[in-house]
Amino acid sequence: MKLTILGGGGFRVPLVYGALLADRGEGRVTRVVLHDLDAGRMSAVARVLAEQAADVPDAPEVSVTTDLDEAVRGADFVFSAIRVGGLAGRAADERVALAEGVLGQETVGAGGIAYGLRTVPVAVDIARRVARLAPDAWVINFTNPAGLVTEAMSRTLGDRVIGICDSPVGLGRRVARALGADAGADTFVDYVGLNHLGWVRGLRVDGRDELPRLLADRALLGSFEEGRLFGADWLQSLGAIPNEYLHYYYFNRETVRAYQDAELTRGAFLHRQQDRFYARAGNPGVSALKAWDETRAEREATYMSENRDTAGAGEREEEDLSGGYEKVALALMRAVARDERTTLILNVPNRGTVAALDADAVVEVPCTVDAHGARPVAVGPLPAHATGLVVSVKAVEREVLAAAASGSRATAVKAFALHPLVDSVNVARRLVDGYRAAHPQLAYLG
Template sequence: MRLTILGGGGFRVPLVYGALLTDRAEGRVTRVVLHDLDAGRLAAVTRVLAEQAAGVPDAPEVTATTDLDEALRGADFVFSAIRVGGLEGRANDERIALAEGVLGQETVGAGGIAYGLRTVPVAVDIAHRVARLAPDAWVINFTNPAGLVTEAMSRHLGDRVIGICDSPVGLGRRIARVLGVRNPGDAWIDYVGLNHLGWVRGLRVAGRDELPRLLADPGLLGSFEEGRLFGVDWLRSLGAIPNEYLHYYYFNREAVRAYQQADRTRGAFLADQQARFYREAERSDGSALAIWDRTRAEREATYMSENREAAGAGEREADDLSGGYEKVALALMRAIARDERTTLILNVRNQSTLCVLDADAVIEVPCLVDANGAHPVAVAPLPDHATGLVCSVKAVEREVLSAAESGSRASAVKAFALHPLVDSVTVARRLMDGYAAVHPGLAYLE
């Protein structure tokens, strides 16, 4: 089976390859094709993968190319993990938003809108190419903003594109751990929302919902990351455990202030860190894998550090530093390729799952996965406060998609203005002007 990874020179690609190396079953991936626009990044990542494969019998063959059509032709699965504008673009997204006093995170608020506006046209072009060159391939979308980009691609690929994220998996794992569930895979996680905008409303083990026990125990509730991040009282008021990204909504002023006071933004930190990794990997005669491991540990330990500092949540726990999205991707591929039926939290078209959204809206919910793809599971309606937020953010995503399709600058400004974390049409216009000045990828907006 052939897997193509778009953004194949990306820093997290070795996580995916490491997961593939653990798969010894029949029908596994035997060939990996890396595609990237940057040949130097491809060379560095290929070195890391070669070290990972050393001593592993029948490790998947790895090839690399800068030709997109060549990479796609004949693929069985396509992982889309691109970053349009690179980390420099992310740093600009953050900087411009923070200068206006609003959040610039890459998937939430103004930064997420700017990232989506320049990413959607590229993702749609990829979808067209997949339909033409690899019509039987399944596309697994890692590209952020994951829900928005998956919805853009689904308009051309239908249900053959599925978005994944490791945030719900990590959240479910933490809740199961604190409740003493020995095997988190035995738990059914009632998780509903959009990507980076969802809530765990229940965690069932052997048919019994264990979440009320957690919410009733302040000691347990305050013992893991979300309890420390959001505070015990707020979680008990919600009656649910929100995805960590909802901290940007529930504690927006504190988050913005923490980001403004930081020495540099997350994007600027990662741009410097990863530039150093690629330089060292290119020049070093030593282990590229060791350099990558060291850099990854630093990256994971500093994840959402400003939010944790603002909330007094302390450092991340060791168990949360191991990633996770690559395991979701491998489980998804196995389920489809081998009909190994499983349940995963994924980004898929709504169909009739949430009655407040139309059938084509991409949502993030538990899905039953088999050889025919991912099928969203029926869920109970969200409470009013969550419904309002989901509908509001989905309306913003739709304006981004409209702007990307029509080239309308007015639709792009509308997307900024309608977002719950942007509180002024005047600010929305200034954001659009600021982003257009630094991102060549937004020149299509008129």
Template sequence: MKLTILGGGGFRVPLVYGALLGDHAEGRVSRVTLYDTDADRLTAVARVLGEQARGVSDAPEVVATGDLDEALRGADFVFSAIRVGGLEGRAADERVALGLGVLGQETVGAGGIAYGLRTVPVAVALARRIARIAPDAWVINFTNPAGLVTEAMSRHLGDRVIGICDSPVGLGRRIARVLGADPARARIDYAGLNHLGWVRALHVDGRDELPRLLADPALLGSFEEGRLFGADWLRSLGAIPNEYLHYYYFNREAVRAYQEAERTRGAFLRDQQEGFYARMRDPAAPALATWDRTRAEREATYMAESRDAAGAGEREESDLESGGYEQVALALMRAVARDERASLILNVRNRGTLSVLDAEAVVEVPCLVDADGARPVAVDPLPYHAVGLVTAVKAVERAVLEAAESGSRSAAVRAFALHPLVDSVTVARRLVEGYLDVHPGLAYLDRP
């Protein structure tokens, strides 16, 4: 089975390859093709993968190429993990937004909209190319903003594109362990959009254990989301939010923390990864050890500004474990390729699952997966507080898709202005002007 990774020079690709190395069953991935437009990054990541494969007799073959059609031809699965504009683009997204006093985070608020406006046209072009060159391939999208990009690609690939994210998986795992349950046996009631969802129940042997967690302040304070949101707020909600909802519930604190930080997250990652790839240009550098050290620092500083704003302290050792999106991707490929029925939280077309959204809207919900793909399962209706956020953010996503398709600058302004974390139409217009100044790739927004 052939897997093609778009963005194959990306820093997190060794996580995916590491998961593949642990799969020895019949029908496993036997060839990985890395595609990237940056030859130096491709070479660096291929070196890391080469060291990972040492001593593994059936390690998947690795091929690196800068030819997209060659990479796609014959692919059974295509993993999309591109970053349009690179980390310099992310740092610029943060800088422009913070200069106007609003959040610039990569997937939430102004920064997420700017990233989406840059990324959707490229993702759509890729989707069309995949449909032509590899029409039978299944596409697994991890490109952020994951829900928005998956919806854009689904307009050309239908249900053969499935979005993944490690946030719901990590959240469910942490809750299960706090409750003394086996995460593999727990069934999580989770619903919303990507980076905008809530755990409303966690069933173990048919019993919902979440009320026990919400009633115990000590248990709530023993895991990351409990410390991030606070026990009182979680009990008030009656649910455990995805960590990214901290940007909505504690927006002023988050913006202030970003403004006061020595560097934004994007600037930190840009500098860190530039250092990694520079070191990898030395043929004598130990590739895997260098990558491991860099990854450990990256994971330890994840959402550091939000944890500082909440007084949540350092990340726990259990929060630094692997088993995130790469394991979701592997489980998804196994279920489809081997017809092994699995239950996973994925980004798929709604099909009536959340009644407040139309059938084509991509949502993040539990799905049953087999050889026919992923099908969302029925979930309880969202509470009104969640309905408000979910419908508002979906309206923003639709405005981004309209702007990307038509080149309409007014649709781009509307996307910013409608977002719950942008508090003024005037600010929205200034955001569009600011992003046009720093991102040449947005020059397509040249219509009224």
């Protein structure tokens, strides 16, 4: 089975390959094709993968190419993890937004809109190529903003594109751990929302909802990352456990100030860090795998550090430093390829799951997955406070899609101005001008 990884020079590709190496089942991936526009980065990552596979019999064969059509043609699965504009683009997203006093995070607020505006046209082109060259392929999208990009691609690929994210998985695991439960087959995480905008509303173990026990116990709430990040009082008021990215909404002013005061923004930090990694990994005298392991440990430990510092949440737990999206990707591929029915939290078309949104709106909810793809599980209605945010942010995503399709600057301004974390139409206009100046990919906005 052929797996194509778009963004094959990306730093987290070895996580995916490591998961494939552990899969010994029938119908497993036997061929991996890496595609990237940066041949040097891709070569460095290929060195990491070769070291990972050194002692593994029958490891999946790895090849590399900068030709997108060659990479996609005949694929069974296409894993999309591209970053249009690279980490330099992410750093620019942060810088332009913070200069206007608003959040520049890569998936939330102004930064997420800018990232979406330059990514959607590329993602749509990929979707069209897949439809032409690998019509039976399943596309697993991890490209951010994941829900928005998945919805853009679904307009060409329909249900054959499925979005994944590791945030709900990590949150469910931490909630289960706090309750002394195993986040396994007998545990159902009632999670609903959009990508990076969702809430755990229940944790059913053998059919019994254990979340009320967690919410009633302040000590338990303080025992895991989201409890410390949001505070017991706020979680008890909400009656749910928010995805960590909701910290940008609930504590926006404090977070923006922390980002403005930081020596480096997250994008600038990662840009500097990964430049060092790729330089080391390209040196034949250096173990590329060791360089990658050391860089990944630092990356994971510093994840959302400004938010945790603002909340006094302390360091991340050891168990939360091991990633997770690669496990979701592998579980999804197994379920589809082998018809192994499972339940995963995924980004898929709504189809009536969230009553406040239309059928085609991509949402992030538990899904049953098998050879026919992913189907959302029916969930209860969102509380009013959550419905308001979800509807508002989905409206922004739709304006981003419309701007990307039309090239309309006015529509792009509307997308920024309607976002809950952008507080002025005039700020929205300046953001569009600032991002057009920073990103050549946005020259299409007339």
